[in-house]
Amino acid sequence: MFYREAGQFKTSYKADQALFPILQDRIGIAAILLIAFVAIPLFASDFFLTSIMIPFLVFALAAIGLNVLTGYCGQLSLGTGAFMGVGAYAAYKLTTAFPDANVIVMVLLSGVFSAAIGAVFGLPSLRIKGLYLAVTTLAAQFFLEWCFIRIPWLYNDNASGAIEVPRREMFGFIVTGAEALPITRYFVVLCITAGIAYLMANVLRGRIGRSWMMIRDMDIAAELMGVRPLQTKLMAFAVSSYICGVAGAMMVFFWLNAAEPSSYSIRLSFQILFMVILGGLGSLGGAFMGAAFIWILPVLLKFVPGMLGMDIAAETVEHATFMIVGALIIFFLIVEPHGFARLWQIAKQKLRVWPFPY
Amino acid sequence: MNAFVADRAPAPVEDAGERELLLRVDNVSLAFGGVKAITDISFDIRKGEIRAIIGPNGAGKTSMLNVINGFYHPQEGTITWQGKVRRKMKPYEAASQGIARTFQNVALFKGMTTLDNIMSGRSLKMHRNFFWQLLWRGPAEREEIAHRRKVEDIIDFLEIQAIRKTPVGRLPYGLQKRVELGRALAMEPELLLLDEPMAGMNLEEKEDMSRFIIDVNQEFGTTIALIEHDMGVVMDLSDRVVVLDYGKKIADGPPEEVQASQAVIDAYLGVSH
C-alpha cells in the first residue's frame, strides 16, 4: 500500500541496475540526505553533533569497512581496531610530515597504509578459514597495538606516547584540532562517510563485489568459476582495511583529538563487529543501522534515569547499560540473525502489502 | 533464436569417435592417503560430443571430474587439453581455459539472486578494474550492461525470467539445478562438466533438463561430459560412455556397446570382487 512498486516499469537494464531502482527508496534516501546535510546542521546541539553524529558516522564507516570483509567476502576479522589504528597513526605521520598539505587528503591517503598492512595480515586467509582465521587476525590486533606503543617514531617521540591532533585549516575553516567547530567536523565526516559509502555501493554491485560474495557463499565453486581466491580475498582485506583506516584516522582527527594505543584496542574491534552483525552482514544500510544501535543506544540510556527523575548513581547506570546492551544483542540475534537490514526489508514487505497481512 | 545462440555455429554432425580431440586423460591415478579413488584411468573427450561417465556409487566419477577441472591433482598420469599436456594447475586456471561445471549437490551462491549467480559466470569475461568500478558511471556500467544482455539471453533460454531477482536459496531444487546450468553456460565454456544434472528430479524436470542439454550441445556446439545415474537418460543423450567401477575403467564406447558389456552388468548388479 505505502510501499508499492507496481506500475514502476524499467525500460532499460541501466535503470534496472541503478542503486535505488524503486521510487520510494529514492525519495527515502533523498530525505535522509536532506536531514543529514540540512536539518541536523541547522537544529542540532553541539553535544548531538560531537557525541552522537560524528562518532556514529565514524563507526558507520568502520562498519562498512568490516562489512566488506566479513559481510561480503565472508572472512571474519577481529583486527578491525588495529587496522583503524594504522590509519590514525599514518594520518598523524603524514600531516606532521607535510603540515601544509590538505589534512583531508592526508586522512584519505592514510587508508593506503592500512590497506597495505591489512593485505599482509590477509595472506593467511588463503589457507585458514572461519573462526580459525578470526583468531589469527587477533595476531594483527595485538602485534599492531604493540607497535603503536613500541615504535616512538609513529607518534613523533611524544612524551605522552599518544598522537595529538594539531590544528589544520582548509578553505579558511579550521577542520581539526580543538578549535574546529563541531559543525565543520561533522560536515567533513559526513562527506567522507557518505562518499565512501556511495563508492562502495558501486563496487559491491559490480564484478568485484560479486566475486567477493562468490567467495563468501561457496569458495570452492567460486574458484572453479575462475575467481582467484588469493587475489580476491587480499583485495577484500585491502579495501576493508583502507576504509577502516580512514575511519580510524577520522576517529582521532575529527572526534577524539588525541589517541593512545588503547583507543584502538580489541574492544574497538568487537564494537565494530557488533555493528556489522546486528546491522546485517552484507548490507551497507545495515552498517549504518548497526552503528546507530551500538553507539547511540548506550548514550541514550544514560539519559533515561534523568528523564524519569530517578537519582541513580553513574556506575549503576553503566552497569545497567552493559546488561541492557548485552541482553538486547542476544535478543536481536534471536529475533533476526540477519540483522536490522533484514528487519527493514520485512518492514518494507509489510508496508507493500498493507493492510493485508500477506 | 536469440543473440546469445546466434554467436555460435552449430557443430557439424559427424561420427563422435573421429572428431578432434579436446581432452585426453592418460593413466591417471588419484589417492587420498591410503584410499585409492581412481586407478590408472585413460579416456578422451572429443569436440562437440556428449560424453557420459557412469558407474555405481563410489566409482570415482566425481573425483574424475575434479581431476579434469584441476580441483584434485592426480599422483600419476597426464591430462592433455587441446593438444597440450597440462601442467598441475589451479581450478581457476582450468576455468579460464574454458572448463565449466555444475555440481552434484547444488553449489550456487546462496546469498545472491538468480541474476547475480548467472552474472557471476561472466566474471572471467569482465575486465574493468577496481577504480572504474568505484566510479560506476561510464565504462564499468557499460560493461555490466553488455554482460547483462548476454545473461538475459541465457535466462530466456532456460525460461527462468520470473525468478530473476529471487535469492537462489529460496528456489526449489529443480530450478536451482537450472540456474546452476545457466551459470555454467554464462562462462561460454569449451567443455561443460555436468555432475548428475538430473539427480532428484521428477520426470517432467528431467525432460526439460535433457532438452536443455541437447540444445546446448547442438546449438552452441558445447562439448559436454556428464555423470548421470538414470540409464535411460544416459543412453538417449550421450554419444559415448565411459564406465567406472571402484576407481577403474571397465568399459568405454557407444551406449549400445557399453550396455551389452558383461563387466558393466556385473558392476551394476553387484558381482563380488
Added chain:
Amino acid sequence: MLYDIFIDPFVQMYDMPDFFLQVLWEGFVAGILYALIALGFVLIFKASGVFNFAQGIMVVFAGLTLVGLHENGVPAYLALILTIGVMGVLAYGVERVVMRPLVNQPEIILLMATIGLTYFLVGFGEFVFGGEPKQMITQELGLPTGSTAFEIGDRGLIILQHIDIAAAVIAVIMVTALGLFFNKTRIGRALRAVADDHQAALSVGISLNQIWAIVWFAAGLVALATGIMWGARSDVSFALEIVAFKALPVLILGGFTSIPGAIVGGLIIGFGEKIGELYWGGLVGGGVESWLAYIIALVFLLFRPQGLFGERIIERI
C-alpha cells in the same frame, strides 16, 4: 645481532640452568592455566559448535561469586558449593535463553551471542559485586600458599609456589575426571554422539538441550577452577577477562574440539611465550608476550591448517 639471536640465548640457558628450569616451570604453570581456559572453550564447542567468547568472563564471574559470597559471611566451602550452584543456574539459563532459540544459526551469530552474554555478565557481575578487585580466598579454601625453594649448586635456586603445584594437580584431576565422564558415563557417551552429529544424536533420542546445559555447566566448573587459580596469582577483577584471550592461540594449536589438544596446545604456548620473552624478547624491548602466542599459532597454522590433532582436511564438492 646474529649472535644475539642464534647463540646468546642458548649460552644463557646453559650458564644458568636453574634459571632455565625456573622459566620452564613458569611456562608449565602458565600453560596449564591457559589449557584450563581452553578446555572450557573446547567443551562447549564440541557439543554445540558455539565458540564461547564468554568463557573469559565466566572465569571472572565464577571467581567473583565465590569471593563475594565469602565476603558476605558465607563460609568458604559453602560459598564454593553455592558458586557451583550459581554456575549451574547460569548454564541452565544460557541454554534456555541463548542456545535454544539460536539453534542451527551460523557460527558467527552464535559467537556474537556469547559476546552479548559477555556484556551482560560484565554488567551483572559489577552490579552485584562491585568493580573493586577482590582477594582470592586461597587459605580459606584450604589451598596451599607459600613456596618451596630447591637449591642447585652454589647459587642455583628454583622456587616452586605451592599454589602453582596445586593448580597443576587440580588441572590433571579435572581433565581426568572429564575424560572419565565422557568415556564411561551414559551422558558422556551421549555428549560424544552430539559432538559427532546433532541430527543423528537427536534421532536416537538424546536430548540436545540437556546435553548443552551439561556442557555449559562443565565449562562453568572449569571456569571456576581457573578463576580460583588465576585469582590466587593476581586477584579477581574484570581485567582478568583479557587474560582469557590467551586461550585462543591455544585453541588454534590444539584444535577447537580436542581436549588433549587443549592441554598440549596450552603447554606449547606456555613454554613458547616464556622462553621467547625471556631469551629473545629483550632484543625488541620486551613485552612481546601479548602477541607472541598468536604468531606462534599463526605460523603453525600456515603449515598445518588442521591443527595439532586434526585429521588432514580433504575438500569435497
Added chain:
Amino acid sequence: MKDFKQFALGTAVALGVGLTGLMAPTAQAQDSNYVPLLTYRTGPYAGSGIHIANGMHDYLQMLNERDGGIGGVKLELEECETGYNAQKGVECYEATKGKGALVYNPYSTGITLQLIPKASVDKIPVLSMGYGLSAAADGNVFPWVFNGPDTYWDGASVVIKYIGQQEGGLENLKGKKIGYLFLDAGYGREPIPLLEQLAEKYGFELLKYPVPGAEMQNQSSQWLNVRRDRPDYMVMWGWGAMNPTAIKEAVKIRFPMDKFIGVWWAAGDDDAAAGGEGAKGYKALNFSGVGPDFPAIDDIKTHVVEAGLSSADPETVGGTLYNRGVLNSVIIAEGIRTAQELTGKTVITGEDMRMGLEALNLDEARLKELGLAGFAHPMKVTCEDHSGSNPVFIQQWNGTEWRQASDWIEPMNDLVRPLLEAAAKEYAEKNAPWPARTEACPN
C-alpha cells in the same frame, strides 16, 4: 517470532523519537557551581578508580552538607562514568561542558590529552592532579591545565633521591642496578627519559620491564627477568590490576620488599594488601595524607558516609586513594573559593575557576583551617609553574596499613624544570599553531 519482529521495529521507532528529543540544546539554571566528576567505577581500572571517585565526591558533598557549599553557593555534583575509556571520556566532556562546568578531572592520561587542547577553547580548566601530561606544568604554555602537586618527573626524581638516601648518598648509586617496571603505555613510558638521564648522571644501570596492558595480570615473565637481572631496587609505575599482581610476583620471587618502590598511583591499600604478609615493607610515593585521622575526614564520615550519601565502604574512607580523591577535591574547592574572592562573584565560570586555580595558595595555616593539617605539603601555584613540584614522601606498608616512612623529599627541581619547559615547548611546536598565552596572571 513475528511478534518479536514487530516489537523490534517498535523499539527502533521509539529510539528514533528519543533521538529527536536530544537534538534540542539543554539550558541550565545557574544558582549553583557545577562540578562534573569524570570517574570510573567500572572497567579494568575500577579497582583504583572507585576509591578516588569516592574521595572526590565525598569531600565536595561534605562541603555541601556541612557548609552549604562554598561561599554560600551549593555545589552541583555530577558523576559521569568514563570506564577509563577515551570514547566515553569525550562523551562525558561534551555532555557536561554545556552545563557550566568549572573544571575537569579526567583521571586518565588518554582523556587528559584529549581535553588539554580543548580547555583553552572552551574556557574550562583541566586539573590533572599528579597525572596527565607532565609538560603541562609550564603555565606559560598551558594556562588552562593544572597538574600539581607533582609531575611524574618529579616523582621519578624523588624515587632516585630516596634510593640515594638509603644508600648513603647519591654518589653511592654508581654501579647499582635499578629496575623499572611500568605499564606499557604513555603513562609508564613518560618517566623513562628522566630516569635515563639520572642513570647517566649517577652511574646506575636502569633496567626496563614493560608490562603490556593486556598482560597486567600475567607478569611472571617480567619477574623472571627481574630474578635473572637481580636489580638492587625496583621502581614501579603501575595502575589498576597491575599493582597487586606485581606485588604478588615480587613476593613470589622473594624480592626484598623494602627495596620495591611504587609511584603514587601504585600506593593503594588493596594493591599492597594483595601481597599478604609478604608484602610487608613495600614502599610507595605519596603526596596526600595517610590514614583517616584528620578532622576533615571525620566530617566526611559524620556528614556524608554515615548519612548514607556516599557509595564508599566505610572501611575504605581514609585509604590512600580515597585521600587522593579528597585532596583533588580540596584543590577544586580551594580553587572555587579563591576565584570567588578574586572576582567577588559567588557563582563562577570556568574562566574564573582558572584564575582561582592559578592563584591557589594552600599554605599550612589554610590546611589547618580545613582540618587537614599535615594532609598535604603546602602548595602554591604560580602562573609559570602549574605543578609546583612539591615535596613528596615515602609511605610503607606494615602488613595491614600504610605508614609514613620518610620526611617530605624535594624533587630535583634543577633537573626536572628544564625538562618540563623543553617538553612544553616541544608540545607547542608539534601542535603548532598552539595559542600563545593571553590570559592575565591573577597573582
